[in-house]
Amino acid sequence: MKAAPTYQIVISGVGGQGVLFITRLLAEAAILKGLPVFTSETHGMAQRGGTVISHLKIGDFASPLISPGKADGLIALKAESLDQHGGYLKSGGWAVINGHAPLAIKGTTSLYYLDADQQAREIDDPRSVNLIMLGFALASARRGAFGHDGLYCSPHDVEAVLEIRLKRKNHRQKSSLRALKAGAESVPTA
């Protein structure tokens, strides 16, 4: 029997960008699929604009932290995070980065860029950088960017989570879904 696939993803940014929120969405999406989940989050002082990092582990794990060199992917809401947290990536890993640059390979890591700040301005929703990046990452995975396994969930699965979580907050639900979609649609076709 083939062992169930596992996923280890680092998500980082600065306090106030909503790193915890998208970590939570990814974790809830795993729960909806019946997968075991572990996350570790940054709370407290760092949430005031300091570096915030989440670890997300899906599959049979005992602990909440990812070891350096073991992460499959990195979602960076600030470009500088690649230097800071790139060490978590395994060889052949991927990184989805908020920044303006073409697709690139650095060492063995594939780097996917999206200028989410610009996108956020375009949709006139300054607080939506996190969801734009999440949409972008999920859609990239769908297109096969991250290897055969992709990710365990699709933009659709995360939409479902958003619909449950923001059930009573109609306005936020709408804007969140819009941001997720904007990010997803930014994946270049080809």
Add this chain to the structure above:
Amino acid sequence: MKKAGKQVLMMGNEAIARGLIENGCSMATAYPGTPASEILAAVADTGKQLDARMHIQWAVNEKVAFEIAYAGCQAGLRTAVSMKQVGLNVASDPLMSAAYMGTAGGFVIISADDPGPHSSQTEQDSRMMAMMAKIPVLDPDSPRQAKEMVSIAYRLSETFNTPVMLRPTTRVCHSRQDVRPGTIRPLEVKPDFKKDPSRWAATPKFRYQLHLALEEKLARIADHKATDPIWQNPKANGRRAVVSSGVATAYTVEAIKALQLWRDLPFYQVRQPFPLHTAFIRHLLETYDDVLVLEETTAIIEMQLADRSRIKGKINGVVPRVGELLPETITALLAAFAGVSTQIPSLAQAPGRRPTLCAGCPHRASFYAIKRAAPRGIYTSDIGCYTLGLNLKAVDTVLCMGAAISQAAGFYHAYKHEEKRPDIVATIGDSTFFHAGVPALIDAVNQNVRMVLVILDNRTTAMTGSQPTPATGKSATGETLVKVDMETLVKGCGVNFLEIGDPYDTNGFIAMVKAAVAYSRSDGPAVVIARHPCIIDLARQGKTADPIEVMVTGDCDGCGFCHQHFECPGLVAVDDGQRTAVDALVCNGCGVCLDVCPKGAIQRA
């Protein structure tokens, strides 16, 4: 009765809260502090809907929270108090005594540690406090186990009539895991205080008897089956063993498997680090030549293993004594211990971003005014978001809760015979003022300390996620409480100079602080209440004020004054520092910077 459900994603703190509710805790108290704050919030979220008789409260400080919950257990109820590790210092007085007197109903003390530290003044180990008090302590490795341990803790407490400590760490509190909610046992709220003055009000002579009984109790707890260490890999054979507790156990499980040592390295998880099971100590020392002990943060388990020659740990410097035990550190230690080689990539030592006050935070405006009013002062400060006044050089000292005021007094006494005395300005948040500032203010009035105290009154406990203060008149569960009026309290302490202002009114507020400084030079303590709600809290309530749109005009010559003295993240240097611009993604539209630029280059858009 609520039935058990299917897996849900729970934060460690939520899992602990769920454990309290499932186990019939009828009184839960706390003072907020990272990483423990979400425990009481989660109890409040579900507890009140289930049974209105449950008492759930934020107390004014940890000592008060402890004493309320302790009295509840004296009345025969199951109760709990939660706090962060340094909060336990504040509650240490009742803790030591409660250990002697013991309990009637079950009593669980949750003290969350912060190895790292990530958001604390120290890395102190609460298990050491349990050891000092002589009460048992349980050390969970995950949200799931934390929830389980609440139930074990209540039974332990009731079997031995002792307070029991549950000691999660940041990585347990703030991780999320799929956890299965269990059945909720109905509350038994039948207070039945059995008077027994020789115990509940024991004089020193009886305390000796209580201490004897306590020692005898501890010996039995060290033999308690329900908290026995767990041999994780009973098939493993070898002369070397590994012992761990808390989240280090979780890392060790993964590391031993990754190193393929699961069958060669016997590995034990200690659930109750103090008192360590007597039979376990004997077993370890009789069976193994070498034992590696992995625990956070102090060598509590290790200390209880008598034969030092066979133990590798913190005491002989094999395991680091400072900082978190991260998975990579544990992997390296295990590999070296087992004599196998492994490659561990290291992370770049990039500095990361330092935290800063939010764009539009009223504290920034207060600090700016303080620095204008007393430019060469000594600035004592305290614990909260406003500790970040550091970045503005408006905070010189931070010691512990409430110390801003007593330290200001100390500096005054140190300098009072000097010819030139520095102005002394203390800053303290509203919640911290209530918590531990009031006695210090009484003392300052009594000694006629010439200082200015600025109470940064943002109507909430912001740092820990906006818990109510005594002045907000809101309970943990949202009911209306009696408001404690801060002005009356300050006056009641005997303060004769008291002004209240809005720091957003930059020039008016600077003038107010200047008047306070002048008064303090000649007369005595002056207090200014800087009142403006936390913008994050306002946003949370959907009450954000209409933003004032600002822009930087061509008059900006890139002097950097606003960055140095005001440091709002909404103002960014562009064109290689030639100019400043407003970052619309970050700016909150508070409008305070309109009065900050000396060139008048910041204008309404």
